[in-house]
Amino acid sequence: MTAAERGRILIDLFTTLDGVMQAPGGVDEDPEGGFRFGGWQVPLDDDVIGKEIWAGMQGLDALLLGRKTYDIWAAYWPHHGDNPIGELFNRVPKYVVTHGELTTPWAGTAVLDGEPAGLDALRDRHRNIHVIGSGEVVRTLLAHDLFDELKLWVYPVVLGEGKRVFGAGTRPKNLRLVAAATTSPRGIVTLRYAPGEGEVHGGTFDD
Numbered sequence: 356m357t358a359a360e361r362g363r364i365l366i367d368l369f370t371t372l373d374g375v376m377q378a379p380g381g382v383d384e385d386p387e388g389g390f391r392f393g394g395w396q397v398p399l400d401d402d403v404i405g406k407e408i409w410a411g412m413q414g415l416d417a418l419l420l421g422r423k424t425y426d427i428w429a430a431y432w433p434h435h436g437d438n439p440i441g442e443l444f445n446r447v448p449k450y451v452v453t454h455g456e457l458t459t460p461w462a463g464t465a466v467l468d469g470e471p472a473g474l475d476a477l478r479d480r481h482r483n484i485h486v487i488g489s490g491e492v493v494r495t496l497l498a499h500d501l502f503d504e505l506k507l508w509v510y511p512v513v514l515g516e517g518k519r520v521f522g523a524g525t526r527p528k529n530l531r532l533v534a535a536a537t538t539s540p541r542g543i544v545t546l547r548y549a550p551g552e553g554e555v556h557g558g559t560f561d562d
Contacts, residue, residue, distance in 0.1 A: 361478040361479060362416075362477070362478040362479070362480070362481045362482040362483060362484060363478070363482070363483055363484065363503035363504065364419070364474075364477065364478065364484045364486065364496060364501060364502045364503050365483060365484065365485050365486070365502070365503060365504045365506065366485075366486045366493055366496065366502050366504065366505045366506065367408075367411065367485055367486065367487045367506050367508070368487075368488070368493065368505070368506070368507055368508065368520055369396050369488075369508045369510065370507050370508065370509055370510070370520055371395065371509075371510055371512045371513060371514050371517075372509060372510070372511060372512060372513050373513045373514060373515065373519075374519040374520050374521060375392075375395075375514045375516070375517035375518065375519055376488070376490055376517075376518060376519065376520050377390050377392075377393075377490075377517035377518040378390055378392070378393035378394065378395070378517070379394070379395060379396035379397075379488075379510075380394060380396055380397065381393055381394050381397075381427075382394045384427060385423060385518075387518075388516075388517070388518075390516065390517050390518075391516070392514050392516075392517065395510070395512055395514065396510060399510055399511070399512070399539075399541045399542075399543060401539055401540070401541055403538060403539045403540060404508070404538055404539045404541075404543050407538045407539075407545070408508075409439065409440065411506065412440065412443060412485065414482065414483045415443060415447060415483050415485045416447055416448075416481045416482055416483055416484075417447055417448045417449075417450065417477065417480070417481040417483070417484045417485070418444065418447060418448070418449045418450065418484070418485055418486075418487070419450045419452070419467075419474070419477065419484050419485070419486045419489070419492060420449065420450070420451050420452070420486070420487070420488070420489050420492065421451070421452055421453075421488070421489030421490065421491050421492040421493075422451060422452065422453040422455070423488075423489075424487065424488040424489045425449070425451040425453070425457075425461070425464075425489075426458065426459055428444065428461070429457075429459040429460070429461035429464075430459050432444045432445060432461070433445060433461060433462070445461075445462070445463075446463075447463070448463050448464075448465065448481070449461055449463050449464045449465070450464075450465050450466075450467050450477065450484075451464060451465075451466055451467065452467050452468070452469040452474075452489075452491070452492050452495075453466060453467075454468065454469075469491075469492070469495060471495065471499040471501060474492075474495065474496065474499075474501050475499075475501050486502075490518055490520070493520070494522075494525070497525070497526070497528070498525075498526050500528075500550055502550065503549065503550075504533065504547060504548065504549055505530065505547070505548045505549075506545060506546070506547045506548075507520070507545065507546045507547075507548075508538075508543060508544075508545055509543065509544045509545070509546060510542075510543050511541070511542040511543070527554070527555040528550075528551065528555065529551030529552060529553055529554075529555055530548040530549070530550065530551045531548060531549045531550065531551045531552075532546070532547070532548055533547040533548060533549050534546075534547045535547070
């Protein structure tokens with residue numbers, strides 16, 4: 356299979372202006388580290404952003420999730436199949452990166468160990484693999500250049516604490532901006548990036 360024939364790995368992340376991606380959707384979603392702002396995304400949600408999120412899911416034919424995101428979704432979406440997003444998520448194959456037993460099995464789930472070769476092989480099986488949330492998986496994909504697009508939904512909120520998209524230990528890399536647009540009257544902005552070229556270097560403005 357040629358590079359052009361392979362599928363794509365697409366990362367979707369909801370993040371604050373200061374890069375926090377922890378627990379956007381619920382108070383008890385991820386309190387690890389004493390995080391106090393679970394559900395920070397909810398007050399800013401609206402129909403405009405909802406339609407934009409749904410439009411971005413068209414063509415999605417597989418989900419790649421980390422264990423924490425998987426457990427939350429596996430307990431929720433099987434009971435909400437009447438929702439268009441729920442119908443889609445229940446129908447497509449799910450891949451979860453974990454080394455433990457699944458406490459809430461979700462129909463159509465396969466377990467991966469998180470090795471880069473196994474993640475890359477998904478491109479030979481699906482056309483549009485979406486990674487939503489799942490910070491540890493995202494960090495692995497970024498570190499090994501195993502993604503085709505990184506889409507950041509940036510909310511006009513600053514928290515000053517919490518797990519960040521690009522935290523300590525992130526490998527320096529260049530990204531290429533694909534598109535940027537304000538998608539919500541509440542100030543939510545989408546930034547779409549593809550992998551860039553070359554190494555990150557410093558410089559000077561002197562002649």
